[in-house]
Amino acid sequence: MIAFDLICSNGHKFESWFKNSDSFEEKRSFGIIHCPVCNDNHVEKAFSTFAIKKYSDKKEEKKEGKIDPHQAYQALQVITEYVNKNFEDVGLDFAKEALKIHLGEAEKRNIKGVALPDEEKILKEEGVPFLKVPVLKHLDN
Numbered sequence: 001m002i003a004f005d006l007i008c009s010n011g012h013k014f015e016s017w018f019k020n021s022d023s024f025e026e027k028r029s030f031g032i033i034h035c036p037v038c039n040d041n042h043v044e045k046a047f048s049t050f051a052i053k054k055y056s057d058k059k060e061e062k063k064e065g066k067i068d069p070h071q072a073y074q075a076l077q078v079i080t081e082y083v084n085k086n087f088e089d090v091g092l093d094f095a096k097e098a099l100k101i102h103l104g105e106a107e108k109r110n111i112k113g114v115a116l117p118d119e120e121k122i123l124k125e126e127g128v129p130f131l132k133v134p135v136l137k138h139l140d141n
């Protein structure tokens, strides 16, 4: 059995149980699902936040759990450290340099820096691969 949140053409939401998804479609096409409020038989599935979430298997379900803010912060620290060690800081020239590297006018290397929204748009349009990393403020200072 499966429960669907349904909505009638008058906007009444209600829940109904079906054997499976096909059984819902069949009953709906025969017009035998009625809104308990106004008896309307033009019903659609009401997509709630749960309905949109797709789980292909149990494993994925676990992964999609809430992200622990502490873990996220630690992950960000690792990324920031890695970037600081391995990427050349070009500061405000980021977009310019990234474009040059992309066009083969500058040596291929890892760079980091800041980009304005306009510059970011240009990079995207040019197909320059880049990664946006949030700037980590040191909370312990």
Ligand SMILES: [Zn+2]
Pocket: 008, 009, 010, 011, 012, 035, 036, 037, 038, 039, 040
């Ligand atoms: Zn209704």
